[in-house]
Structures are given as structure tokens and as C-alpha cells.
Amino acid sequence: MKKTALGILALSGLALTLIPPVLVFTGSLSNQAQKTFMAIGMLLWFAIAPFWIKRAQ
Amino acid sequence: MILDKLTARLESVQEYEKEPVPESKLKGWRSFLGMYAGEHTAGTEFVIGPLFVAHGVGAGALVFGLLIGNLLAVLSWAFLCAPIAVKERITLYFKLEKICGKQLTLVYNLVNALMFCFLAGSMIAVSATAVGIPFNIPMAKLTDWLPGSPSWVLIVLAVGAVTTLIATLGYEQVSRFANIASPWMILVFLAAAIAVLPELGVKSVSDFWPVAKSSIWTGTPLEGQSKFTFWHVMFFAWFCNMAMHIGMADLSIFRYAKSWKSGFASAGGMYVGHYFAWLASGILYAVFLHKSQNSIEFAPGPIAYYAAGITGAACVIVAGWTTANPTIYRAGLAIQAIMPNSKTWKVTLIVGLITTTAACFPALVMRLLDFVALYGLLLMPMGAIIFIDFYILPKLGMKGEFAAKAGLNINWAAAGTWVLTLAACLFINYALGVEIFFLGLPGWFVAVVLYIGLSYFFQPSKQLKTRLS
Numbered sequence: 001m002k003k004t005a006l007g008i009l010a011l012s013g014l015a016l017t018l019i020p021p022v023l024v025f026t027g028s029l030s031n032q033a034q035k036t037f038m039a040i041g042m043l044l045w046f047a048i049a050p051f052w053i054k055r056a057q
Numbered sequence: 058m059i060l061d062k063l064t065a066r067l068e069s070v071q072e073y074e075k076e077p078v079p080e081s082k083l084k085g086w087r088s089f090l091g092m093y094a095g096e097h098t099a100g101t102e103f104v105i106g107p108l109f110v111a112h113g114v115g116a117g118a119l120v121f122g123l124l125i126g127n128l129l130a131v132l133s134w135a136f137l138c139a140p141i142a143v144k145e146r147i148t149l150y151f152k153l154e155k156i157c158g159k160q161l162t163l164v165y166n167l168v169n170a171l172m173f174c175f176l177a178g179s180m181i182a183v184s185a186t187a188v189g190i191p192f193n194i195p196m197a198k199l200t201d202w203l204p205g206s207p208s209w210v211l212i213v214l215a216v217g218a219v220t221t222l223i224a225t226l227g228y229e230q231v232s233r234f235a236n237i238a239s240p241w242m243i244l245v246f247l248a249a250a251i252a253v254l255p256e257l258g259v260k261s262v263s264d265f266w267p268v269a270k271s272s273i274w275t276g277t278p279l280e281g282q283s284k285f286t287f288w289h290v291m292f293f294a295w296f297c298n299m300a301m302h303i304g305m306a307d308l309s310i311f312r313y314a315k316s317w318k319s320g321f322a323s324a325g326g327m328y329v330g331h332y333f334a335w336l337a338s339g340i341l342y343a344v345f346l347h348k349s350q351n352s353i354e355f356a357p358g359p360i361a362y363y364a365a366g367i368t369g370a371a372c373v374i375v376a377g378w379t380t381a382n383p384t385i386y387r388a389g390l391a392i393q394a395i396m397p398n399s400k401t402w403k404v405t406l407i408v409g410l411i412t413t414t415a416a417c418f419p420a421l422v423m424r425l426l427d428f429v430a431l432y433g434l435l436l437m438p439m440g441a442i443i444f445i446d447f448y449i450l451p452k453l454g455m456k457g458e459f460a461a462k463a464g465l466n467i468n469w470a471a472a473g474t475w476v477l478t479l480a481a482c483l484f485i486n487y488a489l490g491v492e493i494f495f496l497g498l499p500g501w502f503v504a505v506v507l508y509i510g511l512s513y514f515f516q517p518s519k520q521l522k523t524r525l526s
Contacts, residue, residue: 024255027260041368042241
């Protein structure tokens with residue numbers, strides 16, 4: 001259960017890294033918002049992924 | 058107290074430099090996939106992609122050149138390097154000692170370590186361009202060779218110190234760091250490129266190819282840069298890691314592999330890092346050129362920061378680390394083979410100091426394509442020697458690992474092969490005008506012929522051979 005929650009949070013970090021630039025490309029998001037979302041995604045990934053990967057192993 | 062704990066931790070780092078890796082320490086192909094993807098989606102990618110743009114590569118030449126060149130690189134890892142690594146399970150340096158003798162290996166290790174230091178240094182310099190953004194330091198230009206300001210030197214020293222500290226903790230730490238960072242880095246490369254495409258006029262997927270040909274990889278080099286073709290791209294993609302695959306440096310890495318098929322895991326690094334990341338960084342640089350009206354300033358940090366904000370800058374820093382870390386580690390192994398009684402972490406610390414000093418010079422970044430080609434070429438003959446020694450010499454009735462068996466400090470067949478191969482490459486370069494990017498292929502065959510011929514000449518008579526066996 002905890003592993004799944006960690007996985008979802010970590011992958012959300014990656015999703016926040018990739019999806020905002022795609023939205024910029026389609027004209028649905030501003031550049032500034034894209035950069036903010038990407039920064040949040042980065043923090044999420046590096047905060048959660050080490051614990052997720054450790055549990056997965 | 059903390060210092061004691063850290064020292065105890067460092068003393069416990071065991072890397073099996075002089076003995077085969079035990080069964081319990083072997084790793085599956087996924088471990089190598091992560092490591093290669095991380096290592097080859099790295100700081101160099103932020104430089105090589107843009108340099109292809111600067112050298113006027115056409116869009117078609119780039120796409121197909123990279124496709125074929127990277128395939129050849131993967132096959133070189135899988136069929137040349139990994140099979141020997143899993144059969145021997147010892148470091149490159151220990152293997153060379155058996156073939157070439159201690160003294161020649163010492164020379165090789167010095168050259169190798171120096172090359173690794175320069176390569177890692179260029180990555181520290183790339184990271185420093187991102188760390189320097191908040192301090193507004195002046196960035197280097199394509200034509201710069203020497204450090205431009207004291208603030209640049211200070212930032213390089215700080216980045217070098219952190220990178221060295223991570224490398225001293227050993228392969229396991231490096232691998233863990235690369236595994237966590239690599240999926241995120243790959244997405245940042247891709248995401249940053251997607252985000253800036255509208256600025257080049259790409260509004261839909263169908264717009265991409267026409268814009269790629271007219272505005273990104275135009276086929277026209279920047280002023281003062283030579284023209285690159287399909288062949289340059291293909292051979293560069295194949296040989297940019299020549300020291301690692303054909304040169305056999307990654308024997309030290311694949312000795313941890315459960316099967317030689319882990320060599321195919323290098324595709325993770327080639328097709329993600331040396332394909333998509335090079336394309337992505339080329340797109341970012343094209344936007345920079347477009348906005349700066351072909352400025353010759355060259356700083357990956359600010360370019361990534363423009364496209365992806367603080368995430369882009371962080372990606373450049375992390376990308377630099379994931380290349381510099383294993384490279385410093387490899388250089389540490391090279392030096393340790395010269396000083397076998399030294400602790401791995403102490404040697405790595407010294408290597409880190411040399412690397413950081415080299416990183417202060419922007420020339421390492423600006424001439425990266427030439428440096429990478431030279432680095433592979435210098436070390437390639439030893440890879441050919443290992444290949445022939447392992448597969449061919451025994452079949453011809455000669456002894457493999459001749460220096461160890463005959464108790465030699467220097468195997469003159471290997472020494473002659475190394476020097477004469479490089480001399481032949483120099484001749485081909487000067488007399489026939491063949492560029493450095495292409496010399497590895499004829500050079501490998503020259504080395505093969507020379508080593509077989511010289512071994513036949515230098516190995517003792519049949520009677521002595523029998524006694525040795």
C-alpha cells in the first residue's frame with residue numbers, strides 16, 4: 001500500500017516534468033506556469049523516488 | 058565523530074580491483090540499463106547536440122547518421138567488450154597487466170587517467186555554467202580556451218568538490234545516484250525541447266520536419282566551424298565512446314554483469330542519450346541562436362534555464378555529475394592500478410582535484426568533439442590488443458597474457474603495437490587528410506595486424522612455449 005502511494009507520488013513528479021511542456025506546445029499553458037510545474041515535479045521526484053526505488057528493490 | 062564514521066564507511070568500500078567479482082555481487086541487465094542511460098544522458102549531450110548544429114549538419118544526415126552510428130556502438134559493447142568482461146571478471150587494468158606487463162600498463166594507466174580527468178573536467182565545466190546563473194558570471198564563448206573570470210574558477214571548484222565527494226563513495230553510490238536521476242533527466246531533455254518548438258515555428262507535429270531542415274539542422278555551419286556530413290555523424294556516434302567499447306575500458310563495468318548480453322543494455326544510453334538528447338539539445342541551441350542572432354557565447358546552463366526554468370538548470374548540473382562521477386571513478390581505478398596499496402577513496406580524491414583544475418579551462422568544452430575523438434583513438438589500440446590476445450593468439454599457437462606467463466615487465470609486442478598504430482593514424486591523418494573522427498576504423502585493423510605480427514616476432518621459440526605452457 002505504502003509502496004503504491006510512493007510510486008504514484010514519484011511518477012506524478014515525472015508527469016509534472018513532461019506534461020506541462022506538451023501543453024505549452026499545444027498553446028494551452030504559459031511558459032511561466034510550465035516552469036513552475038516542472039520545478040514542483042523535480043522536487044517530488046527527488047524527494048520520493050529514492051524511497052520508492054528502495055522499497056521496490 | 059562524523060569524520061570517524063565517514064572514514065569507516067570509506068574504508069569499507071570494496072571494488073574487487075585485484076580479484077574476480079564474486080557471484081553474490083553480480084548485477085542484472087537492468088542495473089546496466091539505468092547506469093548507461095544515466096551516464097549517456099549527461100552533460101556532454103548538452104554540448105555535442107549544439108556542436109552538431111554549429112558544424113552545419115543537415116537534418117537527414119543527423120537522424121540517419123545517429124541511427125546507424127549508435128547501433129554500431131551497441132554492437133561493439135555487446136560483441137567485443139562484454140563477452141571478455143564476463144569471462145574474466147577483472148578490471149581492464151588487471152587484464153592489461155597480464156598482457157602488457159606492469160610497466161606498459163603503468164604508462165597506459167597514466168594516459169587513460171589523464172583522459173578521464175579531462176572528460177570529467179569538461180562535465181564539471183558544463184555543470185558550472187548552470188550553477189553560475191544566479192551569480193550572473195560571464196559565460197565562455199566558442200572561441201575561448203582560458204578561464205574568463207575568478208568567479209568562474211570559484212564555481213568550478215565548488216562543483217568539482219561535490220562531484221569528487223560522491224565519486225569517492227564508490228560504484229554502488231554512483232550507480233544508485235544515476236538510477237534515480239536518469240529517468241527525470243531524460244524527460245527534462247525531451248520536455249525542454251518540446252516547450253521551445255513553437256518559438257521556431259513548429260505548431261504541430263507535421264511542422265517539425267520542414268522546420269528541422271530550415272531552422273535547426275540547416276546544413277550550413279556557423280562562421281569559423283567546419284562542415285559535418287552524414288559520415289561525421291555516424292562515425293562520431295560510433296566512436297565517441299570508443300575507449301569504452303572497442304578500447305575495452307568497460308571491462309571494469311561489465312565484470313559485474315551476470316551475462317554478456319548485458320552489453321546490449323548500452324542501447325539505453327545510445328538511443329536515449331546519444332539520439333534523443335542530442336536532437337533535443339540541438340533544438341535548444343537553435344532557439345538560442347535564433348534569439349541571440351547567432352551569438353558565439355556557448356553555455357548549456359543558461360540555454361536549459363531559458364527553456365525549462367530552474368528545472369533545466371538543475372538538469373544541466375545533475376547531467377554533468379552523472380558523467381563526471383563514473384569517469385572520476387574509472388580514473389581512480391586507473392591510478393590505483395599504478396598504486397595498488399592505496400585506498401580507492403584516497404586515489405579518487407586526488408583524481409578529483411586534477412579533474413577540477415582541468416575544468417577551469419573552457420577549451421575542454423569548446424573542442425569537445427575533437428577531444429572525445431582523440432581520447433578514443435589514443436586508447437583504442439589496447440582494446441584491439443586485448444581482443445586479439447583473448448581470441449586469436451591461442452588459436453595461432455601463441456600465448457595470451459604473455460607478460461604474466463613469461464614474467465615480463467613490458468610486452469614489447471603490445472608496446473610496439475600501441476606506438477606504431479598511433480603513428481600510422483597520424484600518418485593517415487597528415488598524409489591522406491583523413492579527419493580524426495574516422496581514424497579509429499583503419500587504426501583498429503592496423504593494431505590487429507601489428508599485434509599478431511609482433512607477437513609472433515617477440516614470443517620465444519616453440520620449445521620455450523612448451524615449457525611455459
